[in-house]
Amino acid sequence: MGSGRIFTCPGCGRLLRFSFGVGWMMPGPALLKRRKDVDDVLDFSERYPDGYVVYERVVKRCKNCGNLSNDMDLSMYVMKSPVRHAHHFVQVLGNNISLEEARSGKYKKYKDHLAPCQRCGCTEWESFDEPGLKEEMEKGNICCPDCGKVLTADMMTGYYMWD
Ligand SMILES: [Zn+2]
Numbered sequence: 001m002g003s004g005r006i007f008t009c010p011g012c013g014r015l016l017r018f019s020f021g022v023g024w025m026m027p028g029p030a031l032l033k034r035r036k037d038v039d040d041v042l043d044f045s046e047r048y049p050d051g052y053v054v055y056e057r058v059v060k061r062c063k064n065c066g067n068l069s070n071d072m073d074l075s076m077y078v079m080k081s082p083v084r085h086a087h088h089f090v091q092v093l094g095n096n097i098s099l100e101e102a103r104s105g106k107y108k109k110y111k112d113h114l115a116p117c118q119r120c121g122c123t124e125w126e127s128f129d130e131p132g133l134k135e136e137m138e139k140g141n142i143c144c145p146d147c148g149k150v151l152t153a154d155m156m157t158g159y160y161m162w163d
C-alpha cells in the first residue's frame, strides 16, 4: 500500500497530488505494457534479466524548468558481477528481488528512465521519495510548477492511501 499527500498552492490554488511507495499490484514489466513511454525500461528488462527496476512512486523535478511530476521511479540497476544460474529465470518474470537483495551492494545503477518533461522536453530529473521531498521542502526548494511559489510542508491539505 502506498501513501499520498495533497498540497494546495496558496499562490494559484492548484492542487498537487503526490503518491509514494508501491501499491498492491505486483510491479514488473507487465505493469508497463500499456504505456507508450517506457520502451527503455522494457528493453532493459529483456536485456538484463538479472537486473532490477525501481517501481516505487516518486516526485520528479525537471532539472531544466522545475516542472513537477509524480510517476514511478523506473531507474534501472544491474549486477556488478552477473551470475548465471537457475534462479536467474525467476527474476526474468518480474524483476522480483527483495529490497534486502537490492540493497546488498551487489548492484549498481545502470541508468535512469528517460522521461521527457511534459513542459519543456528535457529528460533530466531529480527524484524525491516522501522523506526526500519533505527535506527539500524544508530547504525551500520545492516550488509550484504553475506560479513558482515556494511550497512548504504546512501547505499540505490532505493525506490518502492508494493501492
Ligand atoms: Zn501555484
Ligand SMILES: [Zn+2]
Residues within 6 Å of the ligand: 062, 063, 064, 065, 066, 067, 117, 118, 119, 120, 121, 122
Ligand atoms: Zn521541464
